[in-house]
Amino acid sequence: MTNQSYEVEPLGQTKGSCECCGAARRAIWGVVHAAGAETVASYFVTWVPEQALTVHPAHMDLILGAWGEGTGAAERVAVSLLFQHGAEGAELRVIDASGRKIAKNPLVGVALGPDDVMGSPLAKTAFGIFDAVMAQDVRFAV
Numbered sequence: 164m165t166n167q168s169y170e171v172e173p174l175g176q177t178k179g180s181c182e183c184c185g186a187a188r189r190a191i192w193g194v195v196h197a198a199g200a201e202t203v204a205s206y207f208v209t210w211v212p213e214q215a216l217t218v219h220p221a222h223m224d225l226i227l228g229a230w231g232e233g234t235g236a237a238e239r240v241a242v243s244l245l246f247q248h249g250a251e252g253a254e255l256r257v258i259d260a261s262g263r264k265i266a267k268n269p270l271v272g273v274a275l276g277p278d279d280v281m282g283s284p285l286a287k288t289a290f291g292i293f294d295a296v297m298a299q300d301v302r303f304a305v
């Protein structure tokens with residue numbers, strides 16, 4: 164599945180305090196569809212606009228799985244990504260979703276960690292969705 168096959172639908176946004184340091188942070192969210200078809204993920208992006216990505220990372224928390232009629236939290240997992248600019252350029256990696264607020268979301272069955280995600284098809288899906296959101300949700304301008 165290529166990135167172009169995802170359609171990003173931006174939804175709400177809010178301002179609040181960063182989960183890690185309490186700095187003023189922005190949060191945006193939306194859903195991702197497989198092209199012209201069903202919803203495949205919800206995404207939540209949080210970042211601190213006052214600080215460059217070299218100083219403070221952005222996070223993307225994803226809920227991946229089945230969303231249609233008759234589906235439940237047991238069919239969905241949480242995957243969290245950390246995005247920052249390091250010495251080597253942009254870095255994107257999977258972090259432990261169980262330590263994120265997303266883990267308590269009632270829509271989530273299990274919150275996964277890097278060992279669950281890396282090397283599984285979920286990694287490709289999560290990174291593909293990240294790229295699609297970066298390309299299509301213009302609110303995340305850092």
Ligand SMILES: [Zn+2]
Nearest residue numbers: 181183184185
């Ligand atoms: Zn922070």
